[in-house]
Amino acid sequence: WETRHVEVINDVAMDECFADQTPELKRRQEAYLQADIHSTLVVPLICQLDLMAVLALHRCGKPHFWEDDEIKLTKMVADQAALAISQARAYEQVQALAQREVLVNTVTSAIRSSLEPQEIFTAITKQLGQALTVEGCALSLWTKNDEFVQCVGLYDSRESYIEGYLEETEHPESLPQSVVPIAENPVLQELMQTLKPVVLEDMETHSEMTRFDLPLRSPARALLVVPMIVDGEIIGSISLRQSQNSRPWSHSDIDLAEAVAFQAAIAVQQSRLYDRVKHLNQYLTESVLKRFLPEAMVNKAATGELTLDLSPEPRLVTILFSDIVGFTPLSTKLGPRGIAELLNEYLEAMTRAVFDNGGTVDKFIGDAVVALFGAPEELPPNEQVKRAIAVARAMYRSLEKLNERWLAKGIVGGDGPPPVQFRCGIHQGNAVVGMFGGGQRSDYTAIGPAVNMAARLEEAADRKNILVSEEVAKYLDEDEIIERGSRKLKGIEEEVQTFSVKVI
Structure with missing residues (x-):
């Protein structure tokens, strides 16, 4: 339960706080009695007005009258615990920001170091997949007018599987492609409607979403799909997957994936511009040189x-x-x-x-x-x-x-x-x-x-x-x-x- 006030309950059976027998209080009192808890002291952990947790002390067997010194000591410990938790969370946030900065810089460097789209897409999926320790990461290009998505970058923690797939396929340069049309793909439909990440922590509880997948060895159990957006329009998406277990995707996971998707959208635009310029240069070169060269x-x-x-x-x-x-x-x-x-x-x-x-x-x-x-x-x-x-x-x-x-x-x-x-x-x-x-x-x-x-x-x-x-x-x-x-x-x-x- 959540509380912003210190709750001192000397006798669970007789305390006036249970006089108002609401369903919630009744369930709470029954839980105490089943656990043989007769007295409890609940102190909230608050830091900078944020409720971070609650600290509860219980006495079993018989009622206990909580002394003022016990309450003061518990409140003092709670204040220190709240500060420690706040500092730990701040440290985690700094770490997450640092990880995000490093990954974004790595992806940016990969984009700048190569003009070959395939090299860039491979680097993006591998770096993001390894940073978030996922089992798979795919980068796909598609728009609302396309029939199917085109997978252009794929990372799988079992790299031997990807190598095996490329050896077995009739077209080794190709990657696994979705066989579900975009119009029938509920994940991509939601992505187009909201332009926000689709977060699925356990696919078993979302049976309507199970049609979204590449023809890989095992289906996704947890899925995070973030859109790649240019000028308000989706040009593709990055999907992260866990195959074996569910996964509670954290805010830092989502933020990092979105940051990389932003860089990936830039990379796609640059690669397309590079292709157009390359083809134009080739055309101009050939149209001029063919007039006087073999x-x-x-x-x-x-x-x-x-x-x-x-x-x-x-x-x-x-x-x-x-x-x-x-x-x-x-x-x-x-x-x-x-x-x-x-x-x-x-x-x-x-x-x-x-x-x-x-x-x-x-x-x-x-x-x-x-x-x-x-x-x-x-x-x-x-x-x-x-x-x-x-x-x-x-x-x-x-x-x-x-x-x-x-x-x-x-x-x-x-x-x-x-x-x-x-x-x-x-x-x-x-x-x-x-x-x-x-x-x-x-x-x-x-x-x-x-x-x-x-x-x-x-x-x-x-x-x-x-x-x-x-x-x-x-x-x-x-x-x-x-x-x-x-x-x-x-x-x-x-x-x-x-x-x-x-x-x-």
Whole structure:
């Protein structure tokens, strides 16, 4: 019973406090008599106006008249006991706050140390489950519009069970999932209605709640479910479970779980934002880089395996220029639609030749193709030349196949325009390479005298010919090249030593 006053009962059978035979007093008197208690002294333990407990002294066998000294001594002991209990509770609260602070800091650190959602969710459930010494802790994502919850983090004190489950399932990366729809789940329905924790100390006394569970080895006996809330809407929940015994969830348990759920909601929002940014970056990276880089290199750049600095900077690069010989009369004979179809087919084949041999497509200038080697992927000078020559030869072979197809279709040959021919110029030198333009439009390209040199070599090349500068020829075998002597090229002050490269 509760009392805020000292009760001195010298004789249970005769004391006037039992004169008013209310049902409660009658049961109390009967309890005294059954226990052979004839006298009792009840003193409340009060600290800072809070009733903390009662201290009761009983005399059995015969009545006892409580002396003033006995009453004073008991009251003195009660005051000290109340103070001790108050201090113990304050210490427990400090400990609980410290534990909460440590756990929240641990969870926050886990969130900050990783951007991978699965790592964060695993850390949250494990840290919370161990801190509250529960048998299981699950973090699930769901909203009121979902059909089922999605378990994304799971801690079980029997870790071997979780490992065994993941080994047995057809999808090892997945976790056990609830088979009960949210609409039929009474725990989650109550969570949505109240936005407050659902506290079930003994599931056996709440049979209507037993449908809430993951398909684990044993059902929950005690359950604490706290919501994860963002902007007044539930985005998920954290559930803590005891399977073997009931559990009176304390206020500190609930407070700690709610604090972690708050941090978990932030983690979910951050991970979703991170995913969106990552996908957007990947899309932007691919949409930009695919215009001038091989697919394999684009994929490496998108996944972070290859770091590309696209800001303008000086580089030693090898530049390849190629174009169709006699493009203007060809376009006149084929007409706008015909030349457009032929040119697209040609440029596609030339681009494939560049990408297949590890080059970068700088730009198309009408029927001309400009390719770079050594940017944005850095390459040694000899490797640049090796790839550039491989691209030029691949272009020549691709054009032969295109001509065969166009001849078969009657696009070229016969009474039409002659088979398409091309020429190519290659030079190696320093250029400024990177993204040029503004916020509305920019392109990855190279600028500088080396680029102009390659363009002039292409103009000076004969049909079916690859003309290279001395800077390129020095990396080639003697049997691959034919010296063509010095030439005066348009826009170049000094004469340039040139060499032809065998196309086959």
